Ligand SMILES: [Zn+2]
């Protein structure tokens with residue numbers, strides 16, 4: 001049984017679901033992707049493949065490779081749903097490949113907006129671990145790929161906005177109580193002033209139904225990797241503290257307690273579940289679980305469900321296209337089977 | 346095209362996202378892009394779809410550009426039109442024109458992170474941290490203020506018997 005990173009417990013995962021470090025790298029002797037010919041793309045993909053093979057077998061044995069041109073739409077969308085690549089990466093599949101490990105904690109986008117975009121994810125708030133792992137992988141790949149670099153402007157990238165470290169660290173955070181209190185928009189604008197962005201995921205809206213957000217440090221030039229990560233950790237810790245206080249306050253009210261209990265009951269007993277409805281219920285139940293208001297399930301079990309019941313991922317696991325009704329029925333079955341062993345105090 | 350989030354301002358950026366199992370594209374204005382976490386260094390400078398870099402050159406002489414990067418064939422005009430640098434060598438070939446833009450985007454900052462093949466440099470005192478402490482301090486004050494306002498509103502509402510739409 002191969003556990004995914006999001007099914008594994010991480011420190012502070014009552015609020016912080018995961019920590020990701022992304023490194024943007026290019027080779028010197030090939031044009032950047034927008035100007036690459038098909039043979040150029042093939043060359044770059046082969047080189048990455050060979051470089052990965054040369055890594056210690058402990059790492060490279062695990063890599064799967066998906067040629068996006070050969071992928072069905074649901075497979076490609078499922079990669080995005082599982083955070084293995086960005087939506088932009090699958091928008092134009094020409095010449096693009098995705099390498100990823102079985103536990104989905106390492107992925108490498110090849111020929112996307114840059115030659116390589118490698119990312120490592122760790123459960124919980126373990127940004128340092130993710131940074132060290134990404135740094136190691138980068139150093140090992142650099143031995144054979146010789147990444148383009150300039151001493152004043154750092155790693156050379158297709159877009160001027162990624163120059164410098166070419167490193168983008170992200171915390172995945174759950175902010176249901178702050179969202180209900182209407183505080184997220186202001187947090188987002190505070191964060192933007194400092195060079196961070198706060199973006200809803202699993203649903204592109206301002207107030208994403210599941211209340212899961214990505215907090216990212218966008219500054220790449222004039223700052224070292226460790227500083228960028230330290231700053232993200234400190235602002236992430238602030239957000240987490242405020243969320244915890246907001247939860248305590250919110251769950252002191254009978255209305256919020258009622259909403260949590262009802263959400264759990266719906267998840268346990270629904271026979272059909274839309275994904276957007278699942279997200280709303282997930283947000284309430286996860287908050288209830290982490291505050292000890294309900295017991296019998298771990299947050300990471302619930303997060304495993306969050307990934308598994310996404311529309312394209314469900315179709316992929318089923319091995320065939322599903323009608324909306326089939327999808328909703330299967331989703332409800334899967335959710336209630338995972339929740340079956342739990343009971344309220 | 347009008348921003349699909351606020352429905353008010355003209356859209357300047359397109360963002361891609363997954364909605365219900367499908368790849369979807371939204372057109373956003375600069376304000377909404379920032380609010381939704383999609384802003385980049387270039388967003389604030391943008392006044393329409395297409396190139397941001399070309400704005401830096403709109404007032405320069407509009408002579409057709411002949412020089413091309415010998416490695417990838419990109420002209421500076423190609424780079425300005427697409428906001429995409431052609432290859433690593435373009436940074437040297439067009440250094441005289443790219444470096445001023447980089448300076449406008451980042452100020453006088455230069456790279457102080459990892460060098461290829463070396464260990465990660467140790468943390469240094471830096472500007473983002475100073476700014477962070479200021480903004481975080483303001484945010485805490487603001488939160489205190491809002492909390493007391495909310496408590497006041499709640500006690501007023503209890504006195505008034507509650508609003509009508511949360512009855513039943
Ligand atoms: Zn707007």
Ligand SMILES: [Zn+2]
Pocket residue numbers: 414415416417418419431432433434435
């Ligand atoms: Zn070039």
